[in-house]
Amino acid sequence: MKHKLNKLTLAMASSLFLVACGGSDKNGPMVIDDLVINEVIPLEDRSTPINLEEAVEHINLTEQALYYVDVPADSATLTVSFATGLANKELGDPDVYVRYEAEPSAGESGEFDCVSYNGPNWxxxxxxxxAKAGRYYILVDAYDQGDGVGVSDGTLWASTSLFPTGKACDIPVNLRAQEMTEEELSAACDVLANTKVIxxxxxxxxxxxxxxxxxxxxLNEYTGFNIFANLTNHKAWMGYLFDSDNESGIYYETEPTEFYHNSEVNTFNAIEWxxxxxxxxxxxxxxxxxxxxxxxxxxxxxxxxxxxxxxxAEYIGTYYQQPYQRFETSVWSNTKYTLAEIFDQHxxxxxxxxxxxxxxxVAFLLEKHPSDVTTMLTHMRAGEWDExxxxxxxxxxxxxxxxVDYYTNxxxxxxxxxxxxxxxxSYLKAEGRGGWLYSVDVAEGDTDITxxxxxxxxxxxxxxSKDSVPHWSYTEYADCDTYNDGNSGNEETCTFTNVTPGTYYALVDSGFSGADIVDMYITACSGVDCAVEVPAQKPLREITKPQLPVSVPLPEPGTIGGCELxxxxxxxxxxxxTGFSVTNPTDVPVNLYWISTDGEANFANKYATLVAGEVYSEDFWSQGDRMMITDATNNCLGVAVLNNENNEFTISEELVADVVELGPPTIGSCDLLVPYExxxxxxANFSVTNTTDTPVTLHWVSDETGQMSLGSDYGTLLNGDSYSADYWVAGDxxxxxxxxxxxLxxxxxxxxxxxxxxxDSLFE
Known part of the structure; x- marks a missing residue:
């Protein structure tokens, strides 16, 4: 039998062997009876080193591979990712295990400090x-799905700079942040601690x-919060790290009872909004x-x-003790929903x-039927979903x-x-979402209030309104309503003259409940042309752009980049x-195509063909979109990347200098009636036009047999007729x-x- 020996056992066995034989045999493993002693290769010699912040691209694996990265100093975080490459090939089904100063092993009984165990092509x-200073070993387990391929074109990257700051809150939460100070992290911990109390x-x-x-x-004792610097970073990193297009914040809970359990929130500083x-x-x-x-x-x-x-989450986290939004929901639409429809909305x-x-x-059940909620939770905790x-x-x-009575009354x-x-x-700060109702008491002697x-x-x-609560849905009009003033922003004023004692109610209604009101104040004062001094506005934060591990450098805003984009x-x-336009002052026609996020230009959907002097402009495009500029035969000339600074793009003579005008493509011979791929x-832009007096019929050629499909045709073209369709693919x-x-x-x-x-050349 063979034994896998540790270093101490190996040393003892070697001593015995040397005593017995008086030397060593360098031609093979040492053997004592049926004991085979294999050479122990040091861990670092079995691992491939990678450097922090440097991506290793084009990794193809069919079995496990071991890497290591050295962290020179204690850091708030260490991020290790194994992601799809820029070619956007199917990744396969890798899993990643990370362990500090020791070799990680895979699976339920494996030893590791962190595991990522997603499904295929994630x-x-x-x-x-x-993360302590030292060496971290990374095991990429290239799960072979039976096709002998394993992992294709993966990118391995390790970083301590993605989330350079972090904090362990007093509750079981770990914050990781791109751009937050210690004070800001502490404030976030306070919000989360208060949420647990509520x-x-x-x-x-x-x-x-x-x-x-x-x-x-x-097993999810801790929850990690990944807080990106802004929406732009959140969107980019969510796509790269998590294959997600989320742009509002999201919670991931991964199989809480399994060895790869995880509880993680991805969110961001919403400064764009x-x-x-x-x-x-x-x-x-x-x-x-x-x-x-x-x-x-x-x-x-x-x-x-x-x-x-x-x-x-809305009842506790967003609108706790703020009933305004629930009332808004009940009156906003003429369509009312039943409990049955709510329970079945999925x-x-x-x-x-x-x-x-x-x-x-949720509010109705908690407030009116708490004992029924207890029964609900009993079933939910036990996984009794049918019950x-x-x-x-x-x-x-x-x-x-x-x-119905609850939401109506x-x-x-x-x-x-x-x-x-x-x-x-005085003043009060108003921040959050939805709306807020205030009361202002007016006493004898007050004449004007604002x-x-x-x-x-x-x-x-x-x-x-005085002595009554206003709302836009009420039949009674408010004494003051700034809605029709057409103001954009938060500079709103209601002034009342010759007031009498009583209570004035003021409603501040947010135009869009999905966006936060930040750093706004409401004031009330008495006297003619009165005003209340409020704190100075907080400084504004600039948007920092994401720098992904692998990406093509972006051109300067307003300039057209290369086709590598x-x-x-x-x-x-x-x-x-905003302000997106493409202008073509040259004599060379160009086409415009959107590039999808997977890097493919959709040649079946052309947005414009611009000849000399023409301009394309639309307002439905978003920051980050990419537009390919091609010549008349759809050869790429350049790529425009839409941004938050300058979206006015101009076709230059240099861009079209090498364009060669080509005639129509030629029709091949019947020797092409063979199997093909x-x-x-x-x-793109497939069409056939007949300019002769001879009728011509179109038949698809089978890719498997190379024979014409004579049982069905795609039309018989007479002189001047054309056939076109957008469902054909290259190679057909x-x-x-x-x-x-x-x-023919x-x-x-x-x-x-x-x-x-x-x-006529077709018939020669």
Missing amino acids: SETCILDN FDEVLNAGIAPEFQMPVEGD SGGRDVIRSLAHEYVHALDGRYNKEGAYRADMGWWSEGL NNGGTPSPYDWGQLA LKALLNTFATNYEAEF ETRAQYEASAIELPLN IATTGGSGNVTLMA ATAYYDRTSIPA RTNASA RMALVDSNQQC GVIDLRATDNGFVID
């Missing part, structure tokens, strides 16, 4: 907190079946998801519980919204009338009772690319036949340049 990312207050010991006890078997003002997107909302998964639900995320997950395309009507349903579904069906039947009463006292000659909002991000409307990219956002690329072949089904020639389609013309 990038893998490990983030270690409080979570325990709402789902208290009288409601939670096992108060503050995790679901049995849940707040005009440069700091606001971490949905910090409390996303943490409620983590708490919900830890304490309320067995297993990972469930689509059929989306109404509960998002509704609870089967109806996400309608109604789990954020709005889900919050209403839960039956229970929800009972709620939908028994509580519908009560639910009680939400209004809650809103009207939610007024925050605003003393005269209520105003000022500063900050967003676009609010101010409404105010026609590759996979991750920084496309939903932010409008089709591709997945579209055959089309036979041209006469009335006797005799082959064969068209061989390409990715571009597919405008074929039949002339």
